[in-house]
Structures are given as structure tokens and as C-alpha cells.
Amino acid sequence: MSDNNNLIITVTRNEAEYTFYLEGRLDTLTSPDLEDKIEEIFDDATKLVFDLGKLDYISSAGLRVLIGVAQEMEDEGEMVIRNLTPPVQEIFDITGFSEAFEFE
């Protein structure tokens, strides 16, 4: 369980727009938490914002959660990612995911 403390997820809501602030590491161990949190609000959301300003690391499992959300939001609304830190930006660049998302 202590490993799960490596990711702190804070969610704020403005009508149907939800903002997820992620802090720590989004990896194999912590990404199911994020998936659960998104699942909870997914049906009412028309816009999802992911603020990665305090995210130190994202693994392929974390990218999978984001790409999954992006694919499902394609028809129902919009999804935006913002505040990439340099190491996270690098991971997005290497994996080519910089092309797959909308950034702010």
C-alpha cells in the first residue's frame, strides 16, 4: 500500500470540467488509482484536464491510462494535458505521445 502513496491525486470540479492534479509517480503501481478516480466521474465529464506540474515520472502504464481516456473522450468531449515537467515531457517526446494529446 505504501507504494500507492507515491501518487497524490487531487480533483477539482467546475461544472462538467474536471481537473486532475497529479503529484509523484504515475507508474504500474499507481496508475490503477488514477483509473479508478477517472472512472468515478467519467460519465458526467465533458472536459478533462490533467495538470502534471508536480509529476516526476510517468511510465508506459500511466501513458496507457491517459491514452485510454483520450480515446474515450474523443466522441464525448475534450481532454487536455498541461504543465509538463522536463522529465515527463521527455517521456512524452520519446514515446511519440506528444502528438497524441492536446496540450495547453
Next chain:
Amino acid sequence: MDTTKKGRKRTIGGKFIKALVIQTLIICIGVSVLVGSLYFYTEIDQIGQKALSVGRLAADHIDGDRIQGYLDTLEKDEHYQEADDFLKKTKEVFGFRHHFVFVYEGDTATALWSAESDDVLGDKKKGSETDTELAQAVLSDNPPEDFLLSYSPEYGLCGTIWVPVHDSSGKSVAIVSVEYSMPELIQTILLFALIAIAVIVLVTVLGGLLFYRNIKMNIIRPVELLEKASSEMVSNIDKDVSFQVDIHTGDELEALADSLNKMEQGIRKYIRELAQVTAEKERINAELNVATSIQTGMLPSIFPAFPNRPEFDIHASMDPAKEVGGDFYDFFMIDDDHLALVIADVSGKGIPAALFMMSSKILINDHAMMGGTPAEILERVNKQVYAHNDAHMFVTVWLGILEISTGILTTASAGHEYPMVNTGGRYELLKDKHGIAIGAMKKSKYKNTEIQLKKGDSIFVYTDGVAEATDADYKFFGTDRTLEALNAIPDGASQKEILAGVRTAVDAFVKEAPQFDDLTMLGLKYFGPVE
């Protein structure tokens, strides 16, 4: 086991009887003391009262005005004789030991009458200090009415009462003494106590036995049954024999027996389920082992892989973090002059990643064999993977095709880590062109990067398990340390040795921290075309 058997020698019945004996003893002693003393004081009081009344009667009978005359003249008149008769009679009737009248002056008593003797008038006797004190009290205006008790072995328990004699003016002039003994009193009390004790013992023992019978039937027997049933249950829990307890006392013990029965059924059910779950887990583990061997079997693992191709040296390795992983490497000859190199990393871990990895590996192999540049191959594979990707999984792939005759290496990357190439004596990061990981988007474009390998040049590709190997403080091994490790290996080392060297460096960095990610590496050294 020995101690429990020793402990078992104490039984509820034994404890009960012990308690009963102690209780009877306490009751006997208590009741005897209480009843005995009550009887003793009542009896003594009664006798004392009687003696007091008789003493008063004698005192009333005596004419106090004549006493001084008797003392002065020592002559006995009619009244003297009458009083003497009275004393003698009462002594006889009541069985007093002594009965006499005297005058007490200073510390000396002078006899007037005695029931034992006819000739005492005028006899003087010095009294003890106690006698003087008592005489003063009796002769005062407010005489005490108690009696003195004494005990002598000769006469047994004795009582003494002094009563004042008054003259016509109401002045106390003489003392009547009544002494009586109660030799039978103590025996009577002892007998009485003995009978009382016998009755109490009889009653308590009979009552106790009845109570014990009751307890034995209603508590001890059921408890013994419960104890027997539970110990048999424990020793036979693994056998399929049921030990139901049959108790119908209608109280808490029956409820306890019911709970025990239920517990036994519950435990049996639990054991059966546990056995099933364990068997199921073993089956899954066995299947996982098979899955792992299938997965490993999919990867080329016999080295040297191409013993009859002296143009290059190739080696690869994979260490999954779990039993089955999502990483894979691959290499195969597309035709006689083209060698394909693949390294890939599926998002996620375990069985889902392994399944996705299998299909990706086969698709890449198939499409590579169909021909085309690496970029074209990746685009075709992406289209296929995306079409059947309900789980939103993706795989980063680096694909290189080496033209053996020319040394031209064409690469394309679907979001995979940069390769490390050694074309000038040192390994360096090759920032080849990147597209998005396969399976992430419907239409992905990839670009080819071409590099020229000369004789002796080499390339090292890997998955994020290498660069992102993490120590206990969440520090990454990183590409810089990977490059350092590669360059630290002496020239002339085989590809197998190079991979082992990187692995050693990673292990030294990670130390005790658990391996999060699969660790997969592939190395190739080009020796140039055969002359």
C-alpha cells in the same frame, strides 16, 4: 502434551467437592460458635437471675436493725434462727454451693449467718482487695446487679452474687452472698454444639450431594461431551468425519454445543474451499509457468544465433519483472542480405501485457517478412493493432533493418527509447526520428533514419527497464549511466559480455530495491561483408 494431561487431573467435579468441604467446615465452625455462645450466655444469665432473686429474698427476710445487736452480743434470738433456717432451706432447694450473710467493715468481713454451719456468728476474716472493692460497691446507694464468674477445676464454673441488706432507715448494713456452681453447663454446651455440627454437616453434605448430582447432570456431563467432541474434532479435522455434539439442556450449554457444531461445519467448509483455492492457485501457477516458457520460447534464444554468418555478432536477453512480461526482442533474416532487429515494450505487465506482446511480435514479424521499410512496416502493424485494441494497450517498438552487404542500418521508432550506437569508438545516443507508440492512435506516421555501420561498429537497444531501473531512493539508472556502463566495457568484448556488463552495472545500482520493470537488451556488432 504432558502438561495438559497433568492439568486434566483437575476436574470440575473435584473442584466442586473441595469447595463444598471447605464451605461446610466454615459453616460448622461459624454456627457452633454462634449458637454455643448464645446458649452459654442465656443459660448463665438465667442462673444468675435466679441467684439474684433468691439473694434479694434473703436480704428482705433479714431485719437490718438487729444486726448490730447480734454483732455486739453474739446472741441468737428467734429472728436469727428463722433467718438461719431460711438460708439453709434455700441453699438446699436451689443447690447453691455457699449461701451466707456477713458485715464488711474496712477490709474485714464478720460472719452473721452461714447455710453450711450453725456456729459462725462473729467469725472475722480478712478480705482481698477485690472483695473490699466489691463490698464497697454493693454497700453504696447504687449496688450493682452483676454476678462474678470464676472457674476452678474442683467445682467447675462458678457464679457469685452479693446483695445488700438494709435497715429500717434504708441504709445498707450487711451483705448476702450467693455462690453457685454450674458443673454441667460446659458439658451441655459441648453436647449441644456437637449435635448442631452433626446436623449441619448432614444437611450440607446431603444438600451438596443433591446439588452436585444436579450440576453433574446439567453442567459437568455436557461440558465433558463438548470437550470430547471438540478434541476429536481437532484431531480429525482433516478427515471427512463429522462430530456433532448432542446436548439438550435448553440453556447456554446447548447454545454452545450448537455453536460448536456450526463452527465445525464452518471449519470443514473453509478447509474444503481453501483446498480448492490452493489447487486453483497451483493450477494458475502451473499455467503461468507454461505461459512463461511459451513466451520465452517465442524469442530466439540460441546463441550464437547465426553461426554461419561471420558478418555480425548478435546477442539479446530478457528478464521479466513478473513471471510473464510485456517486453520482447526479436531478430530474424528477412532475406539473405537483410537482418531485422526488434525491441519492444508493451504498456502494463503480466498476462495482459504478455498476450499483447505475442500478437505484436507475430504482426511485426509477418509485416517485416512482407517487405518495406521499417517505417512502412510499423505503420501497417499499427493499423492492425489499433483495429483490435479494446484494452487501450500500446507497444513501443524500435525496428532496425540491417543490409548486411552494405552496413546500412535503417531504423524507425514507435515511441521507443533511443538506441545507443558505437560508430566512433564510443557508444552514443542516436536520436532517430520518433512516431507514437503502436496501438495508441488510429493513423500513425513513422519516419526512417539511416546510419552507415562500418566494420567494428555496434548498436545497443534496450527497454525502459534498463534506463529506468530504480534504486531504493527512486533514482533512475538513466541513459547516462547506461552509456557509461557500455563504454566501460573493454574493446573486443563479445555482445554477450557487453549485455552482461550492463546487467551487472544495473544490479550494482539498484541493490536491494525490487525490479519494477522488465529488463530487455539487444546488442549487435557489425564485422562487414564477407570478402
